[in-house]
Amino acid sequence: MKRRKFIQYSAAGVALAASASTLSGAEHITMKQAAGIEELDIRSETDVLVVGGGTAGSVAAIQAARAGAKTFLLNRGSQLGGTTTTGGVAFPGLFHAWGKQIISGIGWELVVDTVFLDGGSLPDFSVEINNTNVRHWRHQVHVNQFLYAILAEEKCEKAGVEIAYYESPQTIAKTDQGWQVDCTGFGTRRRIFCKQIIDCTGGAEVVGLLKLPRLREEETQPGSMLFQLDKANNPGRKNGPGAGTLNALYVHGANSANSRTVTAANLTGRKAVLEKVRKEKKRLMHLQPETAFRESFRIQGETVITLEDYTSGRIFDDAVCYAFYPVDLHTKDGVSPQPLAKGRVPTIPLSALIPEGSRNIIVAGRCVSSDRLANSGLRVQAPCMAMGQAAGATVALAVRMKTTPLKVPLNDIREMLVKNGAIVPNV
Numbered sequence: 001m002k003r004r005k006f007i008q009y010s011a012a013g014v015a016l017a018a019s020a021s022t023l024s025g026a027e028h029i030t031m032k033q034a035a036g037i038e039e040l041d042i043r044s045e046t047d048v049l050v051v052g053g054g055t056a057g058s059v060a061a062i063q064a065a066r067a068g069a070k071t072f073l074l075n076r077g078s079q080l081g082g083t084t085t086t087g088g089v090a091f092p093g094l095f096h097a098w099g100k101q102i103i104s105g106i107g108w109e110l111v112v113d114t115v116f117l118d119g120g121s122l123p124d125f126s127v128e129i130n131n132t133n134v135r136h137w138r139h140q141v142h143v144n145q146f147l148y149a150i151l152a153e154e155k156c157e158k159a160g161v162e163i164a165y166y167e168s169p170q171t172i173a174k175t176d177q178g179w180q181v182d183c184t185g186f187g188t189r190r191r192i193f194c195k196q197i198i199d200c201t202g203g204a205e206v207v208g209l210l211k212l213p214r215l216r217e218e219e220t221q222p223g224s225m226l227f228q229l230d231k232a233n234n235p236g237r238k239n240g241p242g243a244g245t246l247n248a249l250y251v252h253g254a255n256s257a258n259s260r261t262v263t264a265a266n267l268t269g270r271k272a273v274l275e276k277v278r279k280e281k282k283r284l285m286h287l288q289p290e291t292a293f294r295e296s297f298r299i300q301g302e303t304v305i306t307l308e309d310y311t312s313g314r315i316f317d318d319a320v321c322y323a324f325y326p327v328d329l330h331t332k333d334g335v336s337p338q339p340l341a342k343g344r345v346p347t348i349p350l351s352a353l354i355p356e357g358s359r360n361i362i363v364a365g366r367c368v369s370s371d372r373l374a375n376s377g378l379r380v381q382a383p384c385m386a387m388g389q390a391a392g393a394t395v396a397l398a399v400r401m402k403t404t405p406l407k408v409p410l411n412d413i414r415e416m417l418v419k420n421g422a423i424v425p426n427v
């Protein structure tokens with residue numbers, strides 16, 4: 001590879017021209033430079049702070065911004081999508097139940113746009129899952145994880161969301177207007193003043209920082225390291241997702257609670273992949289950068305969704321979206337999904353997204369307030385996206401009405417959700 005000019009600042013110091021020679025030729029891109037790159041301490045003011053730009057968080061941020069709230073999105077990783085992209089679980093589900101679409105809105109828009117830009121097609125949702133020869137995964141939508149992450153970014157930017165990668169909150173304090181959130185990233189210390197927070201970290205990390213109650217099992221479900229292998233005698237084949245067979249190794253004891261436990265899970269997962277490559281003498285075509293985690297902390301919300309609520313398809317008075325998936329608990333012995341009875345479609349109430357006794361904070365995603373078995377079905381991606389949209393709409397209205405999420409009238413939330421393409425139970 002010939003190396004020519006690599007980085008060049010414009011005379012004004014605000015634009016950067018990268019003209020590195022690449023493997024296939026020199027491509028020139030010009031990017032806008034972040035303001036004040038020499039500064040360490042940054043101050044940001046916003047209406048809504050979304051922490052975690054994963055499956056639920058990117059949708060939450062887009063919804064809040066589309067509803068007119070000034071929105072800031074912090075993500076400690078390098079791209080949007082979370083478990084869908086960085087974890088490699090690029091097959092969101094389930095958007096349909098019993099022959100009918102039950103989850104739509106911004107998450108669905110993102111999934112469909114990704115599939116079509118990638119030249120793909122959607123599953124045939126008219127084929128009804130019967131839990132014998134047609135299993136639930138027939139309705140999962142396979143997406144290109146890279147495109148998904150970029151499209152999520154594009155939708156955020158178009159909606160006006162400000163994104164900060166590699167940063168996470170360290171301390172939080174109440175203010176008259178809402179919150180002061182002190183964050184760090186490398187070379188950055190940021191103080192954010194916001195009115196509302198949406199915690200979409202997957203493990204209710206902001207709720208934890210606030211010392212609000214969280215639920216967690218002593219032994220959690222295993223995580224998985226996803227990768228792709230191909231035959232050793234196929235050297236001409238290109239690397240990358242789709243180039244081999246998708247494999248997943250259970251990482252027992254995987255825990256997403258902090259950087260030390262995530263490091264341990266990644267080291268363990270990668271070591272196991274290396275062993276497999278050596279043993280099976282296959283080529284490693286693709287490896288996700290992180291272990292994907294199934295279970296972590298859940299919040300103790302104003303309502304806790306129980307297994308009975310879930311399997312009976314209870315329609316909560318304050319339901320803001322549906323969910324649909326078998327009860328799906330992975331253990332040391334594997335998993336044996338328990339399908340929902342015919343016609344049942346569980347719902348998620350707003351009060352399960354609100355930490356008990358809290359003000360000006362809401363969560364979305366797999367940390368939804370629920371017992372363990374209900375959570376094993378609620379945690380999948382389509383409901384996480386729907387929760388994200390519901391949380392985004394609720395806090396945007398809370399900002400407008402100068403109130404806390406639990407006090408926003410349900411009719412206003414539902415109206416905004418429907419206006420933004422979501423499906424709301426009983427509306």
Ligand SMILES: Cc1cc2nc3c(=O)[nH]c(=O)nc-3n(C[C@H](O)[C@H](O)[C@H](O)COP(=O)(O)OP(=O)(O)OC[C@H]3O[C@@H](n4cnc5c(N)ncnc54)[C@H](O)[C@@H]3O)c2cc1C
Nearest residue numbers: 052054055056076082083093168202224292293365366381
């Ligand atoms: C192996 C596996 C297989 C699965 N199979 C399926 C399936 O087939 N279909 C399906 O629909 N679902 C499946 N799921 C479930 C689903 O993928 C996840 O439960 C869901 O994606 C979680 O979404 P989330 O938004 O809650 O969290 P995530 O998508 O994990 O997003 C959390 C985000 O928050 C960021 N973050 C975390 N902490 C901080 C912090 N302190 N500061 C800033 N940012 C932070 C992370 O970087 C990440 O971007 C599977 C999960 C796993 C692990």
